Amino acid sequence: MSIAQQKEKLFGHAPEENFLTESKGWKSWFFTLDHKRIGIMYLIGVMAAFALAGIFALILRAELFTPNQMFLSNTNYNKMFTLHGAIMVFVFIIPSIPAALGNFVLPIMLGAKDVAFPRLNLASFYLWMLGTIFFIFAMVSTQLDTGWTFYTPYSVQTSSAVISALTGVFILGFSSIFTGLNFIVTVNTMRPPGMTWFKMPLLLWALYSTALIQVLATPVLAITGLLLLGERTLGLGIFDPALGGDPVLFQHFFWFYSHPAVYIMILPAMGIISELISVHSQKKIFGYEFIAYSSIAIAILSFLVWGHHMFTSGQSEMLILIFSALTFSVAVPSAVKVFNWVATLYKGSIVLTTPMCYALSFIFLFGIGGLTGLPLGTLSTDIHLHDTYYVVAHFHYVMVGGTLIAFLGGVFHWWPKMFGRMYSEKGGQLGALIVFIGFNLTFFPQFIMGSRGMPRRYARYDPEFQIFHQVSTIGSLVLGVGLAIAAYVLLVSLWRGKRATGNPWGAATLEFQCCSPPTFHNFEHEVILHDPYDFEAIEFDEKVDGYVPVLPEPAEEPAPVPEPVESN
Amino acid sequence: MVLFAQETSREGTFSFPLPASNFAADVDGMYAFIFWISLFFFVVINVCMFYFVYKYRRKDSRLPEKSPSHHMGIELAWTILPSFLLVYMFVVGAFGYLDMRTPPEAAAAVERTIDVKAFKYGWQFIYPNGDITTELHLAKDVPVRFRIKAEDALHSFFIREFRVKMDCVPGRFTECWVTPRMTRTPDETLNKDGSRGSLEPFHLACSEYCGEGHSQMRTEWKANPDGKTGSWAFPVYVHDCSFDELATFTNWKPQENSRWENGQFYFKAYGCVGCHNIEDGPQKVGPNFKAVNWGSNVMRQFEEGPDAPADDDYIRESINYSTKRVVKGYPNQMPKFNFDDEKLSYLIDFIKSPASDPNPTKVKDLKKETAKTTDSQSAEQ
Numbered sequence: 005m006s007i008a009q010q011k012e013k014l015f016g017h018a019p020e021e022n023f024l025t026e027s028k029g030w031k032s033w034f035f036t037l038d039h040k041r042i043g044i045m046y047l048i049g050v051m052a053a054f055a056l057a058g059i060f061a062l063i064l065r066a067e068l069f070t071p072n073q074m075f076l077s078n079t080n081y082n083k084m085f086t087l088h089g090a091i092m093v094f095v096f097i098i099p100s101i102p103a104a105l106g107n108f109v110l111p112i113m114l115g116a117k118d119v120a121f122p123r124l125n126l127a128s129f130y131l132w133m134l135g136t137i138f139f140i141f142a143m144v145s146t147q148l149d150t151g152w153t154f155y156t157p158y159s160v161q162t163s164s165a166v167i168s169a170l171t172g173v174f175i176l177g178f179s180s181i182f183t184g185l186n187f188i189v190t191v192n193t194m195r196p197p198g199m200t201w202f203k204m205p206l207l208l209w210a211l212y213s214t215a216l217i218q219v220l221a222t223p224v225l226a227i228t229g230l231l232l233l234g235e236r237t238l239g240l241g242i243f244d245p246a247l248g249g250d251p252v253l254f255q256h257f258f259w260f261y262s263h264p265a266v267y268i269m270i271l272p273a274m275g276i277i278s279e280l281i282s283v284h285s286q287k288k289i290f291g292y293e294f295i296a297y298s299s300i301a302i303a304i305l306s307f308l309v310w311g312h313h314m315f316t317s318g319q320s321e322m323l324i325l326i327f328s329a330l331t332f333s334v335a336v337p338s339a340v341k342v343f344n345w346v347a348t349l350y351k352g353s354i355v356l357t358t359p360m361c362y363a364l365s366f367i368f369l370f371g372i373g374g375l376t377g378l379p380l381g382t383l384s385t386d387i388h389l390h391d392t393y394y395v396v397a398h399f400h401y402v403m404v405g406g407t408l409i410a411f412l413g414g415v416f417h418w419w420p421k422m423f424g425r426m427y428s429e430k431g432g433q434l435g436a437l438i439v440f441i442g443f444n445l446t447f448f449p450q451f452i453m454g455s456r457g458m459p460r461r462y463a464r465y466d467p468e469f470q471i472f473h474q475v476s477t478i479g480s481l482v483l484g485v486g487l488a489i490a491a492y493v494l495l496v497s498l499w500r501g502k503r504a505t506g507n508p509w510g511a512a513t514l515e516f517q518c519c520s521p522p523t524f525h526n527f528e529h530e531v532i533l534h535d536p537y538d539f540e541a542i543e544f545d546e547k548v549d550g551y552v553p554v555l556p557e558p559a560e561e562p563a564p565v566p567e568p569v570e571s572n
Numbered sequence: 573m574v575l576f577a578q579e580t581s582r583e584g585t586f587s588f589p590l591p592a593s594n595f596a597a598d599v600d601g602m603y604a605f606i607f608w609i610s611l612f613f614f615v616v617i618n619v620c621m622f623y624f625v626y627k628y629r630r631k632d633s634r635l636p637e638k639s640p641s642h643h644m645g646i647e648l649a650w651t652i653l654p655s656f657l658l659v660y661m662f663v664v665g666a667f668g669y670l671d672m673r674t675p676p677e678a679a680a681a682v683e684r685t686i687d688v689k690a691f692k693y694g695w696q697f698i699y700p701n702g703d704i705t706t707e708l709h710l711a712k713d714v715p716v717r718f719r720i721k722a723e724d725a726l727h728s729f730f731i732r733e734f735r736v737k738m739d740c741v742p743g744r745f746t747e748c749w750v751t752p753r754m755t756r757t758p759d760e761t762l763n764k765d766g767s768r769g770s771l772e773p774f775h776l777a778c779s780e781y782c783g784e785g786h787s788q789m790r791t792e793w794k795a796n797p798d799g800k801t802g803s804w805a806f807p808v809y810v811h812d813c814s815f816d817e818l819a820t821f822t823n824w825k826p827q828e829n830s831r832w833e834n835g836q837f838y839f840k841a842y843g844c845v846g847c848h849n850i851e852d853g854p855q856k857v858g859p860n861f862k863a864v865n866w867g868s869n870v871m872r873q874f875e876e877g878p879d880a881p882a883d884d885d886y887i888r889e890s891i892n893y894s895t896k897r898v899v900k901g902y903p904n905q906m907p908k909f910n911f912d913d914e915k916l917s918y919l920i921d922f923i924k925s926p927a928s929d930p931n932p933t934k935v936k937d938l939k940k941e942t943a944k945t946t947d948s949q950s951a952e953q
Contacts, residue, residue: 391780
């Protein structure tokens, strides 16, 4: 059999059935153990949560168009920003990349059939839904006005639905732990023979580091949540100064989880960017080992810097000095990654596909987000900037400009793989551009407001800040339009899109070796293993009309050709 | 609804408010240093990125020409070299911070300590001589220490012109200090006719979220219903005088004023206005006292328990034991006060008639009058 025939046989025909069509009915989704379907359900879920929390953001930005009350009372404003923050953090960003994209991509990247514990995976999704239901219950009852941080003693005093929201956070935490546990075991035990740690795609390093944080840090959130529940219901007196407790202790507990959680959000985003930059410039990633080690370094250091959220809280000077020093150490691995990405572009073969537009936009925005972290880590300047809009702008540049942009880039990158359809490239690029402009318009003025001294979480403000707020509000509308365009482009592709081949981008990682969408078993043949960034190991095949792995020349003897696995 | 409010005075540089304290120059200088370093790296990264994207855009062949994917020298360099800048930032920032948290002896002395009390939703300053106000008066070039406490929830004491910020934590004292370097007097912020002056006071703000009235805990112009006159809530003033002379700005002499005026003073000094409106206007956290009828024949309804008459004793209880009975429809958020009977009686007189003074006689004359009547009565007998 010639090489051409082999290729034809392995990659030429899309199978009749794929994971989307192999079984039908809601039960086939709701009780599925297929990591791909669970990933898709997570994707739909987190997107809905994102849309909801995004609408809250638009409402509160609209209210801030004038310094005085327009349509939200103080209390309603407080509820609005709390729900925006809490839903974005707990229901959207934390599960977004690992649970939605990671679930879909991670096993296929390993050439595996599924994650190590498919049932645990489904349980994680059920817990996510249950936790979200508690949040929705909080939303329709008395809402929540504590800020997403639940700082005591206010969270003990307020009459809003702290208990149901905390229960939601508690349950969502376990959903996150299950996903992390699954990923750790899967990466450790299910790598194909020949894929050593340093032959893994960088996204897997990032997801692995993330999973370590999820498993180690999230229990602390659960404990904190339980203690706060006890405080509210039983009056334990651990955090409430009226009962002899210490509110600063709560902040320590809270940030002991929530700072590592920041890296649960950004690390997988960095992993995605490593993939996108490399694939869409068809160049081996620069400094693979430094990027891989920096993921682990960030995961470890993330546990040691929580106190930088508390520089003005009244903790001891010695602690504050130590936390400031440690905070600067996190800057190094983050900067290394950025340098490596830019170096990867050097002498590449760059195409501005939609995922690449998001990746470049990530480097720009994450650059601003990261660098504005420096005056916040520097103690003397932080005292002035702490709890102002400067901080709001900084973390939105990292969480939205970083994580959300990378998430969108990832969705566009793996969309053809998930649904077997190509979207309109022009439409996708337009969406990415408008998102980029809208984002900067929204959040850049907030840096200036913040350094001028506008405190965060203010329903009313001094008229001198109005011009910045107005630019920001207009920007948020532009951002909303950009996101709507992106969503429209993706949805339309499901009906109108051209059929995608197995490997539309010329990527060298394994998930692009199976067909799009993958079959229930992911691979119909044994995987052909090569370096995840060796783009010479794949070639364009006219007959297949897509990229396929370069197959070895057949020897005189009939070579051991990978046989198609019988599908059932 | 005014969409575009008239531009107010915006002082300071483009990105910072006025540098009005001993810390401001250091903080702003350090920020500028970090800013330029950051801008340098940002420009280098993005110029490279955009240049590469343009220069190496895909032309004909998919596979790029060979280039190294690893260079230990470069990678170690860009890992290690920026670290020196980071260490420098840490060290300078740490020394600046230790300055902010270590009051000099002159400020640490008891007679230079101002107690700051934050509560939902207002501020109160207690001076070494016992004066209590909601306005912060400081003297130029005189270091002062703030001993900060919170009544109820977390707050944060933030004066942007001073670059000073410290959380107010219930159940413990926190502290910070400052030496004001610029003056800002009430005359500059308030005209003789009661209208708004050309400048604003320095700005105090609560910067730790504390609930419904969080954004009311700031220096703000409160216009009267006539739209022209008004007053500043929680202003920060710096006078060109010695610290002891400051007392004249805050000394309140109850004897020299009527009972109602004393009540009005304490009502404002203790920050009651933060939550209780005393004229027509938006509903604040607590009941509007202009709208309430008082008297032993008027019944108040409560969240729990039977109705009770709104007499003087009820007002006393609501102030000193505020959480005991909460009026229906209002949150249980009022801080507990512990006023002596004299202050309480002044406050009650004012609360019962916030619009006008029913008896504008000075307290000291009031005593004489009472004495006179008693004298004449005894003479008649």
